[in-house]
Amino acid sequence: MTTEWVLTLSCPDRPGIVHAVAGVLAAHDGNITESQQFGDPASGLFFMRVQVELQVEAEAGREALTAALAPVTERFGMTWQLDVVGRRLRTLVLVSKAPHCLVDLLYRERYQGMPVDAVGVVGNHPDLADMAAFYGKPFHHVPVTKDTKARAEDRLRELVAELDVELVVLARYMQILSDELCRDLEGQVINIHHSFLPSFKGARPYAQAHDRGVKLIGATSHYVTGDLDEGPIIEQDVERVDHSRAVADLVAIGEDVERRTLARAVRWHAEHRVLLDGHRTVVFR
Amino acid sequence: MTTEWVLTLSCPDRPGIVHAVAGVLAAHDGNITESQQFGDPASGLFFMRVQVELQVEAEAGREALTAALAPVTERFGMTWQLDVVGRRLRTLVLVSKAPHCLVDLLYRERYQGMPVDAVGVVGNHPDLADMAAFYGKPFHHVPVTKDTKARAEDRLRELVAELDVELVVLARYMQILSDELCRDLEGQVINIHHSFLPSFKGARPYAQAHDRGVKLIGATSHYVTGDLDEGPIIEQDVERVDHSRAVADLVAIGEDVERRTLARAVRWHAEHRVLLDGHRTVVFR
Amino acid sequence: MTTEWVLTLSCPDRPGIVHAVAGVLAAHDGNITESQQFGDPASGLFFMRVQVELQVEAEAGREALTAALAPVTERFGMTWQLDVVGRRLRTLVLVSKAPHCLVDLLYRERYQGMPVDAVGVVGNHPDLADMAAFYGKPFHHVPVTKDTKARAEDRLRELVAELDVELVVLARYMQILSDELCRDLEGQVINIHHSFLPSFKGARPYAQAHDRGVKLIGATSHYVTGDLDEGPIIEQDVERVDHSRAVADLVAIGEDVERRTLARAVRWHAEHRVLLDGHRTVVFR
Amino acid sequence: MTTEWVLTLSCPDRPGIVHAVAGVLAAHDGNITESQQFGDPASGLFFMRVQVELQVEAEAGREALTAALAPVTERFGMTWQLDVVGRRLRTLVLVSKAPHCLVDLLYRERYQGMPVDAVGVVGNHPDLADMAAFYGKPFHHVPVTKDTKARAEDRLRELVAELDVELVVLARYMQILSDELCRDLEGQVINIHHSFLPSFKGARPYAQAHDRGVKLIGATSHYVTGDLDEGPIIEQDVERVDHSRAVADLVAIGEDVERRTLARAVRWHAEHRVLLDGHRTVVFR
Structure with missing residues (x-):
C-alpha cells in the first residue's frame, strides 16, 4: 500500500541537508514526486518541502518515518512537520x-x-x-x-x-x-x-x-x-x-x-x- | 481637408452639457469618432473627451472652433482644452x-x-x-x-x-x-x-x-x-x-x-x- | 420622481447622431450620468450607450421617451433598446x-x-x-x-x-x-x-x-x-x-x-x- | 574560491535520484542554493535543476564534477548539462x-x-x-x-x-x-x-x-x-x-x-x- 507524505522543514543553512533528507527517504524506498528548496541569504535559513510516496500505511508510516528522520532533524536543528498529503x-x-x-x-x-x-x-x-x-x-x-x-x-x-x-x-x-x-x-x-x-x-x-x-x-x-x-x-x-x-x-x-x-x-x-x-x-x- | 481634433473639458455637472457641445460640433458638420463622459457624484463635476473630424485646416479650424465653443464653455463654466489629434x-x-x-x-x-x-x-x-x-x-x-x-x-x-x-x-x-x-x-x-x-x-x-x-x-x-x-x-x-x-x-x-x-x-x-x-x-x- | 434609464443604439455612422440623441434627452431635462460612443471604421456602424436620469415615472417615461426618440431613431435607421437601469x-x-x-x-x-x-x-x-x-x-x-x-x-x-x-x-x-x-x-x-x-x-x-x-x-x-x-x-x-x-x-x-x-x-x-x-x-x- | 554551478537533468523516474545527485554534491562540500524537481506522470520522466556552490575553480571544477557525476548519470540514464551560473x-x-x-x-x-x-x-x-x-x-x-x-x-x-x-x-x-x-x-x-x-x-x-x-x-x-x-x-x-x-x-x-x-x-x-x-x-x- 502506498501513502503520499509531505515533509516540510527549515533550519540554518549549511551543506548536506538535501542529501541527508533524501537519504532517509531513499532508505525507505521513497519516490519523490514534488520537491522545492530555498536558502534565504538574508536570514541564513534553509527551507524544504518534499512530497514522497512510501510503501507504508499512513499511521505506522508516520512513526517509522519520524524515527528515521530524528537523527537528521536533530543534527541540523530542524523545525519540521510531517503529514499525509490530502489530509483535511x-x-x-x-x-x-x-x-x-x-x-x-x-x-x-x-x-x-x-x-x-x-x-x-x-x-x-x-x-x-x-x-x-x-x-x-x-x-x-x-x-x-x-x-x-x-x-x-x-x-x-x-x-x-x-x-x-x-x-x-x-x-x-x-x-x-x-x-x-x-x-x-x-x-x-x-x-x-x-x-x-x-x-x-x-x-x-x-x-x-x-x-x-x-x-x-x-x-x-x-x-x-x-x-x-x-x-x-x-x-x-x-x-x-x-x-x-x-x-x-x-x-x-x-x-x-x-x-x-x-x-x-x-x-x-x-x-x-x-x-x-x-x-x-x-x-x- | 479633414482634421481630427480632441476636445477635453470639465465643469459643474448639470443637464444639457453633452447636447450643447455636440450642437457646436454638429453645426461644423463634425463627425465624432470617439467620446467618453463621466459625472463624478463625489465632486459634482462632469468630464468629457471627444475626438471629432472637421472639414477645416488645422490652424484656421482652431480659431473657428474656439469662437464657436465660447458661448458653451462660458455658459457652463468649463475648463477646457482643444488640440489636433496626434500633435506631439x-x-x-x-x-x-x-x-x-x-x-x-x-x-x-x-x-x-x-x-x-x-x-x-x-x-x-x-x-x-x-x-x-x-x-x-x-x-x-x-x-x-x-x-x-x-x-x-x-x-x-x-x-x-x-x-x-x-x-x-x-x-x-x-x-x-x-x-x-x-x-x-x-x-x-x-x-x-x-x-x-x-x-x-x-x-x-x-x-x-x-x-x-x-x-x-x-x-x-x-x-x-x-x-x-x-x-x-x-x-x-x-x-x-x-x-x-x-x-x-x-x-x-x-x-x-x-x-x-x-x-x-x-x-x-x-x-x-x-x-x-x-x-x-x-x-x- | 427620478428614474434612471439606459439607452443603447447602433446605426450607420454619420455626423449629428450624438447631438440628435442628446437633444431629445435635454428636451426632457435628462441628466446624463454615463455615456460611451464608438464608431467602427471596419463596419461603418456607430454605437452608443447612455445612462440618463429623467424626472418621470418608470412606465409612463418609457412611452414618452419612446415617442420622443422615434423621429431620431427613424431618421438614422437605428437599432435601439430602452430599459430602466437595474431592472433584473x-x-x-x-x-x-x-x-x-x-x-x-x-x-x-x-x-x-x-x-x-x-x-x-x-x-x-x-x-x-x-x-x-x-x-x-x-x-x-x-x-x-x-x-x-x-x-x-x-x-x-x-x-x-x-x-x-x-x-x-x-x-x-x-x-x-x-x-x-x-x-x-x-x-x-x-x-x-x-x-x-x-x-x-x-x-x-x-x-x-x-x-x-x-x-x-x-x-x-x-x-x-x-x-x-x-x-x-x-x-x-x-x-x-x-x-x-x-x-x-x-x-x-x-x-x-x-x-x-x-x-x-x-x-x-x-x-x-x-x-x-x-x-x-x-x-x- | 567559490563557483556557483547549475546542473540540469532528466531521466526515467524511479526512487533514489535526488539522493544520488545530492550525494555527489555533498561529497564535494557543495552548498545547494536553489533546486527544483518534477516527476511527470504522463511521460514517466523526472526533471531536476540544482544550483550549487562548490569550492573549486570554474574549469577544473567542471572536469572533477563531471567525473564524479558519471556513475550517477549512467546508472539513471540521464540527459544532463552542467554550466557555470551567469555564463553568457x-x-x-x-x-x-x-x-x-x-x-x-x-x-x-x-x-x-x-x-x-x-x-x-x-x-x-x-x-x-x-x-x-x-x-x-x-x-x-x-x-x-x-x-x-x-x-x-x-x-x-x-x-x-x-x-x-x-x-x-x-x-x-x-x-x-x-x-x-x-x-x-x-x-x-x-x-x-x-x-x-x-x-x-x-x-x-x-x-x-x-x-x-x-x-x-x-x-x-x-x-x-x-x-x-x-x-x-x-x-x-x-x-x-x-x-x-x-x-x-x-x-x-x-x-x-x-x-x-x-x-x-x-x-x-x-x-x-x-x-x-x-x-x-x-x-x-
Whole structure:
C-alpha cells in the first residue's frame, strides 16, 4: 500500500541537508514526486518541502518515518512537520455579515477538494447561519459587544479546544482578537484584509483607496499576530479599477479579490506550502 | 481637408452639457469618432473627451472652433482644452543614471508613435548621454549638489522656457524638485515612483517591500506636486514576486513595471486622456 | 420622481447622431450620468450607450421617451433598446453536473446585485437541485438522451415561454442546442466555453491544452449561434499554469476562470453593455 | 574560491535520484542554493535543476564534477548539462524590419544582466543596422529572396559555426527556416510568434484576431521545429484589448507582449531553466 507524505522543514543553512533528507527517504524506498528548496541569504535559513510516496500505511508510516528522520532533524536543528498529503485540516471559520469569503470557502471544500474540514462556523451576527446549514456546518452565534468581548473569546477558545481545531480563518470577521489569543494561536490564524497592505491599514480601506485615487485595489491574506495588519503576508492580489468607480463599487469589486486571495492562502496553508521565515513567508507553490 | 481634433473639458455637472457641445460640433458638420463622459457624484463635476473630424485646416479650424465653443464653455463654466489629434507634445526628460525609463520613452517616440517630441534630455549624471545621442536628442548635463541645487533649478527653468516645453517627465530622476518649481509647473510634470503608492513612500521602496514580504511589487506614475509622492495618480501596475527574490531582484523586476507604467501615463497625458478631478484623475482610455 | 434609464443604439455612422440623441434627452431635462460612443471604421456602424436620469415615472417615461426618440431613431435607421437601469433580466440557467458556474451566478444575484432574476434552473442531471433550492430557485430536471433530445428542447421552449425568459445562460450545460433553437433565441443565449477560443474548440479542451503544453489556460463567454464555438465573443480571461499541472489540475484551475468570465458576460449583457457589431461585440464597460 | 554551478537533468523516474545527485554534491562540500524537481506522470520522466556552490575553480571544477557525476548519470540514464551560473550564452539574433524585440534584447543584455552575449545580428533587411551598431554588435545583412534562400541559409550556418553560436533567436525574423536547418539546430532556436498559439497560426495573426473579435491578444515563444508554429512552448502572455482597437492598434499593443514574452523565454533558456519533456517544456522559474 502506498501513502503520499509531505515533509516540510527549515533550519540554518549549511551543506548536506538535501542529501541527508533524501537519504532517509531513499532508505525507505521513497519516490519523490514534488520537491522545492530555498536558502534565504538574508536570514541564513534553509527551507524544504518534499512530497514522497512510501510503501507504508499512513499511521505506522508516520512513526517509522519520524524515527528515521530524528537523527537528521536533530543534527541540523530542524523545525519540521510531517503529514499525509490530502489530509483535511480541522478548520473553524469566523464570520460577521459579509458572505463572500464563507460562500467561497465552503464551495471549495465541498466541490474543489480544498483540504480543509470546516468543523464549525462562528458568527458574531446570525446572518450566515443558513449558508453554514446548507453546507452541513454547525453554526455558533457568538455575539460580541464591548462588555461581552472577553466572554466571547472564552467561547472561541472552548470551540477551538472541543473541536480540535488546527486552523482558524477570519473570513471577514469584523472583530479584533485580543493580543493574548493571537499569541496563543500564532501561525494558526489566517485573516483577509481588504487592502493591498501596507497601504490602507485599519478601518474603511476602500474609502481610503477611493480618496487616494489608486488605479488598482487589492487584498492581503496574512497570519494574525498581536500587531494589527502587520502579520506575515501569505498572498496578495489586485484588480484594476478606474475613476468611474464609487466606494460602493470598490467594495463589490474587492469582494472578488478578497475571496480568491483568502482561498489561495488557506489552500496553501492546508497543503503545507507556507513556511515562516521571520516575519516573512516562504510559499512553495 | 479633414482634421481630427480632441476636445477635453470639465465643469459643474448639470443637464444639457453633452447636447450643447455636440450642437457646436454638429453645426461644423463634425463627425465624432470617439467620446467618453463621466459625472463624478463625489465632486459634482462632469468630464468629457471627444475626438471629432472637421472639414477645416488645422490652424484656421482652431480659431473657428474656439469662437464657436465660447458661448458653451462660458455658459457652463468649463475648463477646457482643444488640440489636433496626434500633435506631439514638446517634452523634456530628466534622468539620473538608471536607463530603463529613458530607453523605453525614446523607443516609443521613434518606433511606436507616442505623440511626444523629446526636445531635450537632462541628466544630473552624464551616463545616459550616449543613449540620448543615439536617438538624436540634445543631452544637457546639469549636476546637482547641495550647493548647486538652486542653480540647477534655474537651468531647468531656462531649458523649459527656451525649448518651449509643455511636459516634463521625471524618468527616474533621483532629485526632488523644489516646492516652487512644482507649483509653477503644476499639471505638467509626471513622475514614476518605484512602489505601489501609498505603500513605501520615500527612499528605497524595494528594500521596504522586501522587508515587509509583499507578494506583488508595483510602480506609480503621478503628477508632481509640492507634497512628495502625494500627487494625483495617473497609472499603477504590479508584478508578482515570491520569497526567493532578493532586493536586487526586486529592483530588476521593478524596472519593467516602472517603464510600462510611466509609458502609459505619458502617452495618455499626451493624448489628452487625463483630466484632473481634485487630487484624483479621470483617465479616458 | 427620478428614474434612471439606459439607452443603447447602433446605426450607420454619420455626423449629428450624438447631438440628435442628446437633444431629445435635454428636451426632457435628462441628466446624463454615463455615456460611451464608438464608431467602427471596419463596419461603418456607430454605437452608443447612455445612462440618463429623467424626472418621470418608470412606465409612463418609457412611452414618452419612446415617442420622443422615434423621429431620431427613424431618421438614422437605428437599432435601439430602452430599459430602466437595474431592472433584473428574467433568466433561465441550464446546467449539467458541474456546480461552479451556477453557484457563482446565484451568489452574485443574491449578494452582489447582479441584475438578473433566475426564474428557473434546468438540469439534464438532478445533481444541482439542492443548490437551486437553497437559493429558492425552481429546478426542472429535463434529462437528455439521443432519443429524448427533441422532446427536451420542446420542454426548454415551453419553459422559456411560460417563464417569460429574456436570457438563457448555459452554465456548463454539456448539451448542444439544435440549430433551430439557436436561431430562434439568437442574441439571448450566453455560453461559457472552457478554452481560450479559437484555441481548443470542441470536446475536452483542457486535455487538448495540456497536450499542447500551453502556459496559460482560458475561458470564453459568447453568444450562442448555430455555428458551434463560433458565436460573438463577449469576454475572455486566462490563468497562468505550468508544467506541473495535470489535466485534472487544469480542470480545477479552469473552473475559477470560467465562473468569473461567465459572470462578467452575464452582468454586462444584463446591464445592456454588449452590442452586436456583425460577428463581433462592442462592450461598453 | 567559490563557483556557483547549475546542473540540469532528466531521466526515467524511479526512487533514489535526488539522493544520488545530492550525494555527489555533498561529497564535494557543495552548498545547494536553489533546486527544483518534477516527476511527470504522463511521460514517466523526472526533471531536476540544482544550483550549487562548490569550492573549486570554474574549469577544473567542471572536469572533477563531471567525473564524479558519471556513475550517477549512467546508472539513471540521464540527459544532463552542467554550466557555470551567469555564463553568457553566445547568441545570434535574426531580425527583419520590426525593432521592438531587438531593442529589448540588447537593452536587457547591456543593462539587465540577461546572460546572453549577442555575438551578431543578422537582418534580411538593413533597417536595424544602426541599432546593432549602437550596442556594439556586428550586423550582417543577409537578404533573402526566393532565389537566394538556400544561399542565405548557408550564410547563417557559416555564421553559427564561425561565431560559435549556442543560441539563435528569431526576433520577429519574417522568414521561415528550412526543415533541415530546424532539425540541425533543434533546441537551439527560439522564436516569438505574435499570437496566443495554437490560435491564429500562420500569417497576419492580429488581423485574424481582430476578425474573430477576441478580447485578449497574446504572444508565444517556442523552440523552432520543422513543424511551423508547433514547437514546444516556453512562454506565453496576453494583453487585454477591446472593440475599439483596429488591427494597427493590435499590432502596436502586441509588440509589448511579444518583446516581454521573448525576453522571458530567452532568459530562462540562458539560465538553463527550460527542459524538454517530449513536445512540452518544463520551466523551473
